Amino acid sequence: GAVVSQHPSRVICKSGTSVKIECRSLDFQATTMFWYRQFPKQSLMLMATSNEGSKATYEQGVEKDKFLINHASLTLSTLTVTSAHPEDSSFYICSASYPGRANTEAFFGQGTRLTVV
Amino acid sequence: GQQLNQSPQSMFIQEGEDVSMNCTSSSIFNTWLWYKQEPGEGPVLLIALYKAGELTSNGRLTAQFGITRKDSFLNISASIPSDVGIYFCAGQKYNNNDMRFGAGTRLTVKP
Numbered sequence: 001g002a003v004v005s006q007h008p009s010r011v012i013c014k015s016g017t018s019v020k021i022e023c024r025s026l027d028f029q030a031t032t033m034f035w036y037r038q039f040p041k042q043s044l045m046l047m048a049t050s051n052e053g054s055k056a057t058y059e060q061g062v063e064k065d066k067f068l069i070n071h072a073s074l075t076l077s078t079l080t081v082t083s084a085h086p087e088d089s090s091f092y093i094c095s096a097s098y099p100g101r102a103n104t105e106a107f108f109g110q111g112t113r114l115t116v117v
Numbered sequence: 118g119q120q121l122n123q124s125p126q127s128m129f130i131q132e133g134e135d136v137s138m139n140c141t142s143s144s145i146f147n148t149w150l151w152y153k154q155e156p157g158e159g160p161v162l163l164i165a166l167y168k169a170g171e172l173t174s175n176g177r178l179t180a181q182f183g184i185t186r187k188d189s190f191l192n193i194s195a196s197i198p199s200d201v202g203i204y205f206c207a208g209q210k211y212n213n214n215d216m217r218f219g220a221g222t223r224l225t226v227k228p
Contacts, residue, residue: 006159034216043205044160070204093159105150106209106216108159 002007003027004096006109009020013084013116021112023050023094029074030096034106035067040092050077084116122204123219130196131227138204138222139190147210149182149189154203154221163204164191196226 003026013019023033031052035045048069049057056069066088068080073106077096091113095106123140130136142148152160157223164175166182166189173180180191189208193200206219 004159009157040226041223043220091157096125097184105148105165106207107162108152110175111157111159 003075004030004094004107004109008112009046010113011115013114015116016083018080018082019084019114021081021094021114023077023096023109025075025080025096027028028096028098030077031074033071033094033096035069035077035079036093038093038096038111040091046091047079047092050055050079052077055111056072081114084114086116089114089116114117121206121208121217121219123222125222126220127223127225129225129227132196133200134196135195136193136224137190138187138206140206140208140219141188142208142217143170143187144208146210147186148209149180150207150209151178151180151191152207153214154205155201161204183202193224196213196224198226198228200224201226205217 005024005026007022025090033050035047036042037047046059047062050069050071052071058064071077091111093111095110099104118220121140150165152164153163154160164173164180169186170184171182177194203221203223205221207216209216
């Protein structure tokens with residue numbers, strides 16, 4: 001089955017630095033990937049839709065200058081948390097689905113636990 | 118963003134018992150999905166439902182896509198300790214362009 005790989009699984013960074021998270025589709029090409037944020041004991045909240053070769057679409061309330069998304073190839077999307085602060089600490093998860101299918105389930109990465117100290 | 122109404126929020130059951138959880142929405146979805154998430158991991162797909170009224174099984178798991186397309190349920194039969202985790206429903210509209218999640222059901226199974 002489809003595999004989505006996310007890296008790193010855990011990262012600790014100092015306040016004010018930037019962190020890049022990678023999301024790769026391993027056995028298929030994903031024209032669209034999705035980035036979610038999950039707080040402890042809460043559900044997944046969609047942050048943005050990453051589109052290959054074009055700008056990402058951000059959900060209301062998500063700062064596009066703080067959460068930079070780059071979808072430079074059909075198998076890779078990156079999320080960069082810029083000038084991170086402790087309140088950005090969270091679990092970030094990406095997903096991708098097979099392109100060109102009318103109904104298709106999303107496959108998720110393993111998630112990245114970001115801790116900003 | 119808009120979320121689905123998932124219940125119950127948590128369940129504590131004995132090993133061997135059956136479990137049922139459900140999701141409802143005010144919107145119609147084309148696809149209903151059920152995921153399981155374990156601590157520190159991303160959600161893993163359990164069952165995908167594509168047609169209203171569809172009933173699908175995956176081992177001890179059974180899920181149904183409601184006739185109105187606004188609800189779905191997931192049943193787990195004869196629960197075992199490894200069923201522990203958080204179960205999320207997700208409703209999807211077109212090509213995953215609009216997928217929304219329930220708040221999750223946290224399942225604890227006592228041996």
